[in-house]
Amino acid sequence: MYETLIPLIPLLPILGFAFTALFGRRLQATFGRWAAEIVPVGVVVAVWIIAMAVVVPALNHAEPFGEKGLDVLLWTWIPAGSFTVDIGFHVDALTAALLIVVTTIGMLVHVYSIGYMSHDAGTWRFFAYLNLFMFSMLILTLANSWVLVFAGWELVGLSSYSLIGFWYPKRSAALAAKKAFIVNRVGDVGFALGIMAIFVNTGTMNIQESLAKMTESGAVMAIPLVIVALLVFCGAMGKSAQFPLHVWLPDAMEGPTPVSALIHAATMVNAGVYLVARANPLFAHAQEAMVVVAAIGIFTAILAASIAMTQTDIKRVLAYSTLSQLGYMFAALGIGAFVAAIFHLMAHGFFKGLLFLGSGSVIHAVDGEQDMNRMGRLWRKIPITHWTMLIGTLAISGIPFFAGFFSKDEILGEAFKFGNYWVWGIGIVVAGMTAFYMWRLMGKTFYGESHVDPSVEPRVHESPWSMTLPLILLAIPSALLGIALGLPFGASTITGWLEPVFAESELYLHGEPEAFALFGIDGYLILSSVFVAAVGLVVGIWLFGAFRRHGKPAKVQQLTAANSATRFLYRASLNKWWFDEINDLLFIRIGGRVAAAMWWFDRTIVDGTVNAVGGITRDAGGGLRRIQTGRVQNYALGIAVGLLVMAGSFLVIVSQPR
Amino acid sequence: MFSGLDNISQSLEAYLVLSGILFAIGSFGFLARRNAISMLMSIELMLNAVNLAIIAFGAFSLSLNVDASVIALIVIAAAAAEATIGLAIVIAIYRNKKTPLVDEYDAMRQ
Amino acid sequence: MTLPETIPLLGFGWDDLLFLTFAAAMVVAALLVVTMRDIIRCGLAMIIAFAALAGLYVIAGAPVVAAAQVLVYIGAISVLVLFAIMLTQSKIGTRELVFQTQAVPAAIASVLLALLIGLVVVATDWPEAGARIWTDTTELAMRLFDQYVLPFEVVSVLLLAAVIGAVYLAKRDRGEAD
Numbered sequence: 001m002y003e004t005l006i007p008l009i010p011l012l013p014i015l016g017f018a019f020t021a022l023f024g025r026r027l028q029a030t031f032g033r034w035a036a037e038i039v040p041v042g043v044v045v046a047v048w049i050i051a052m053a054v055v056v057p058a059l060n061h062a063e064p065f066g067e068k069g070l071d072v073l074l075w076t077w078i079p080a081g082s083f084t085v086d087i088g089f090h091v092d093a094l095t096a097a098l099l100i101v102v103t104t105i106g107m108l109v110h111v112y113s114i115g116y117m118s119h120d121a122g123t124w125r126f127f128a129y130l131n132l133f134m135f136s137m138l139i140l141t142l143a144n145s146w147v148l149v150f151a152g153w154e155l156v157g158l159s160s161y162s163l164i165g166f167w168y169p170k171r172s173a174a175l176a177a178k179k180a181f182i183v184n185r186v187g188d189v190g191f192a193l194g195i196m197a198i199f200v201n202t203g204t205m206n207i208q209e210s211l212a213k214m215t216e217s218g219a220v221m222a223i224p225l226v227i228v229a230l231l232v233f234c235g236a237m238g239k240s241a242q243f244p245l246h247v248w249l250p251d252a253m254e255g256p257t258p259v260s261a262l263i264h265a266a267t268m269v270n271a272g273v274y275l276v277a278r279a280n281p282l283f284a285h286a287q288e289a290m291v292v293v294a295a296i297g298i299f300t301a302i303l304a305a306s307i308a309m310t311q312t313d314i315k316r317v318l319a320y321s322t323l324s325q326l327g328y329m330f331a332a333l334g335i336g337a338f339v340a341a342i343f344h345l346m347a348h349g350f351f352k353g354l355l356f357l358g359s360g361s362v363i364h365a366v367d368g369e370q371d372m373n374r375m376g377r378l379w380r381k382i383p384i385t386h387w388t389m390l391i392g393t394l395a396i397s398g399i400p401f402f403a404g405f406f407s408k409d410e411i412l413g414e415a416f417k418f419g420n421y422w423v424w425g426i427g428i429v430v431a432g433m434t435a436f437y438m439w440r441l442m443g444k445t446f447y448g449e450s451h452v453d454p455s456v457e458p459r460v461h462e463s464p465w466s467m468t469l470p471l472i473l474l475a476i477p478s479a480l481l482g483i484a485l486g487l488p489f490g491a492s493t494i495t496g497w498l499e500p501v502f503a504e505s506e507l508y509l510h511g512e513p514e515a516f517a518l519f520g521i522d523g524y525l526i527l528s529s530v531f532v533a534a535v536g537l538v539v540g541i542w543l544f545g546a547f548r549r550h551g552k553p554a555k556v557q558q559l560t561a562a563n564s565a566t567r568f569l570y571r572a573s574l575n576k577w578w579f580d581e582i583n584d585l586l587f588i589r590i591g592g593r594v595a596a597a598m599w600w601f602d603r604t605i606v607d608g609t610v611n612a613v614g615g616i617t618r619d620a621g622g623g624l625r626r627i628q629t630g631r632v633q634n635y636a637l638g639i640a641v642g643l644l645v646m647a648g649s650f651l652v653i654v655s656q657p658r
Numbered sequence: 659m660f661s662g663l664d665n666i667s668q669s670l671e672a673y674l675v676l677s678g679i680l681f682a683i684g685s686f687g688f689l690a691r692r693n694a695i696s697m698l699m700s701i702e703l704m705l706n707a708v709n710l711a712i713i714a715f716g717a718f719s720l721s722l723n724v725d726a727s728v729i730a731l732i733v734i735a736a737a738a739a740e741a742t743i744g745l746a747i748v749i750a751i752y753r754n755k756k757t758p759l760v761d762e763y764d765a766m767r768q
Numbered sequence: 769m770t771l772p773e774t775i776p777l778l779g780f781g782w783d784d785l786l787f788l789t790f791a792a793a794m795v796v797a798a799l800l801v802v803t804m805r806d807i808i809r810c811g812l813a814m815i816i817a818f819a820a821l822a823g824l825y826v827i828a829g830a831p832v833v834a835a836a837q838v839l840v841y842i843g844a845i846s847v848l849v850l851f852a853i854m855l856t857q858s859k860i861g862t863r864e865l866v867f868q869t870q871a872v873p874a875a876i877a878s879v880l881l882a883l884l885i886g887l888v889v890v891a892t893d894w895p896e897a898g899a900r901i902w903t904d905t906t907e908l909a910m911r912l913f914d915q916y917v918l919p920f921e922v923v924s925v926l927l928l929a930a931v932i933g934a935v936y937l938a939k940r941d942r943g944e945a946d
Contacts, residue, residue, distance in 0.1 A: 676795075
């Protein structure tokens with residue numbers, strides 16, 4: 001039964017895409033928007049149902065999944081001797097965890113988009129792209145061979161490009177889409193090289209097989225595992241927007257908010273985390289690479305958090321927050337806390353998706369305004385949005401018993417216990433910053449004075465049920481997922497689910513895990529992270545208000561202008577630490593010069609050589625053409641000369657003494 | 659003084675060398691003359707050179723003796739046929755181009 | 769009076785003298801054929817060359833072939849050539865160049881060709897019979913009409929085809945102006 005169900009999961013969305021792409025416009029024009037929407041949304045709901053049916057036994061290691069997962073082979077795509085690529089799917093607990101996030105949030109975003117895109121003329125195109133994206137992401141998640149993962153990888157990039165640049169007449173949107181694709185591509189080069197290295201090392205493209213071969217004890221590999229791991233991580237850096245390839249994610253907010261929620265919070269950016277988690281045996285045996293992963297991850301976390309504290313666009317704050325949380329996940333992967341990373345991935349998917357969709361609802365309510373300085377005092381007017389976003393904020397800040405608390409705390413706890421004190425220290429600081437800037441967002445948007453444009457003010461209204469229902473549905477796991485999966489401490493449900501995937505690597509890296517000591521070291525760690533989050537919240541409430549309490553904008557002004565150091569930090573943060581400018585200088589200016597030199601070389605020398613060859617051939621032909629006189633006597637002379645030469649040389653050869 | 663020439667008519671080489679010289683002269687005429695009829699005359703010379711060689715072989719080899727004469731007769735007949743046609747062609751071309759000079763017969767040129 | 773065995777002064781036999789005479793005549797005539805300016809004179813030189821060849825055939829012991837040579841070559845082909853020359857006379861005549869531009873390479877090639885053949889002939893070890901063998905005419909006739917009757921008939925057909933072809937080629941088209 002599962003052999004049929006599992007292929008349906010990616011198959012239905014691609015059929016939905018094809019149907020909507022071919023007939024969507026006609027349907028929408030003839031019957032109205034709902035006619036174009038019914039197929040793509042229906043497809044995704046069906047996929048969710050099937051996925052849940054597959055996920056439950058997979059997570060519990062029931063047959064036929066077992067501990068290692070189920071392999072479903074569809075057909076052999078490239079049978080080229082030793083380089084054989086199959087179209088096949090591998091479903092184990094890790095896949096199931098991703099499937100939950102992808103299909104649930106995908107479904108909710110589709111439903112949300114019905115309401116959000118109801119004023120747009122190109123709705124059919126939007127849903128077609130959304131279905132294409134679902135297909136790509138599912139292929140990536142389910143694939144059992146590296147080449148297929150790469151195919152899904154690229155497709156996801158393409159879908160993301162189409163969706164970010166959905167409002168393509170707007171120049172900034174088109175540029176942002178290009179930027180996303182190009183930066184992704186830079187990472188993809190590394191990934192492709194990594195896949196080639198894997199093939200050189202092991203001769204197989206199957207993920208499970210190649211990982212097993214590379215991590216056999218005593219195996220000697222042609223290309224060192226550290227290099228392979230770093231190359232694969234390049235791809236993860238690009239897709240999950242880690243430093244220095246993080247510059248595309250904030251600009252990607254040019255796309256419609258459902259796109260931001262789906263792709264840039266809950267699914268596509270998780271592909272990098274999934275990749276590293278999937279390749280965990282490779283990384284476990286290449287510990288230098290893991291150090292790099294952790295370093296880049298935690299650095300991105302603090303970099304992004306520092307920028308988020310001063311941004312004024314509501315979606316940008318959330319974008320940087322996503323970068324920061326992804327940094328956490330990579331840091332977790334880098335120190336060997338794989339289960340914690342995946343747990344945080346799942347929790348983050350839900351509450352970040354909630355926050356993005358909520359922000360979309362806010363933007364919808366204030367008629368398209370995205371600048372938080374022109375919002376305020378909205379909590380009475382859009383209550384459902386407000387309360388759900390509050391739950392999301394508490395979750396991301398790590399307040400006890402909401403989802404983020406369990407996952408974030410597990411990461412920090414593991415960091416400390418494995419001895420990675422740097423990661424723990426920076427992570428604690430970031431946790432505080434997270435709480436602070438999230439409350440800043442809430443305060444400026446919902447509380448305090450109303451700075452809403454007077455012409456818009458009377459029209460502020462709650463969103464339709466198609467938008468608020470997903471918000472409510474997402475608020476539930478944001479609140480409860482942690483409790484469901486993270487307890488009991490030390491032997492949590494999610495650890496039980498994911499353990500077979502990571503057990504070997506974790507054993508190799510850390511040895512037997514210690515017992516959880518709630519009243520010992522672990523208790524202290526939990527207290528410290530809660531304390532820091534509380535501090536962040538309190539400062540946020542003090543400066544930006546809560547409910548009826550007003551914020552203190554004057555105080556904010558005073559603090560940021562206090563001395564030259566704070567002024568510099570404020571400006572740096574506001575300007576995103578000038579990374580875009582650096583990239584522009586390095587690659588566009590300097591790179592442009594280099595490119596011009598290369599062009600000169602190509603034109604003059606390379607083309608010159610080719611043209612010279614052609615010229616020589618032409619002149620030779622022109623010269624030889626004169627033999628063609630058309631006169632028989634000339635030809636006869638040629639025959640005579642040839643005869644003489646042949647006979648003469650034959651005689652010479654024959655007369656040589658043996 | 660001429661004692662080296664003694665019994666020269668008895669030596670096969672003499673006939674063959676003579677045949678070779680005649681053939682070379684004929685080929686020179688074929689390659690170098692401008693008039694088409696001169697070319698045909700040179701062809702006749704070459705054919706005669708071949709005939710001479712055949713007869714020479716026949717003269718000095720008992721088994722080939724009669725056959726050589728037969729071959730030579732057939733060659734003469736074939737040469738006659740060829741000369742006929744060749745001259746007819748030259749006349750036909752002359753009628754067209756008004757000149758017997760082969761320089762002008764370059765219609766095969768690109 | 770019988771002829772002496774060898775020619776008194778020269779020291780070689782009468783046969784050899786005849787051979788040398790005919791050979792010289794033939795070579796000189798051939799050279800004249802290919803080098804003279806006036807084409808009619810070339811034709812006449814060709815006749816002399818043919819005659820010399822006939823003599824050589826007799827010395828080589830093939831009188832039938834010699835007779836055929838005289839009859840066919842001198843009697844028919846040479847006449848045909850002379851007729852063709854007369855039919856293709858151009859007014860410009862003797863003022864033209866005799867040789868092509870490629871005459872010099874042609875001369876070199878011809879000389880090399882002669883040398884090549886000469887060298888091969890001299891270098892080869894011919895198993896000679898010693899004396900010239902006189903071909904018996906009766907024997908020749910028997911061979912020709914018994915064993916070689918097919919080539920004989922084919923040659924007849926060939927000559928017929930040649931005649932028909934020549935007539936057709938050289939015929940004036942109906943309606944031609946001249």
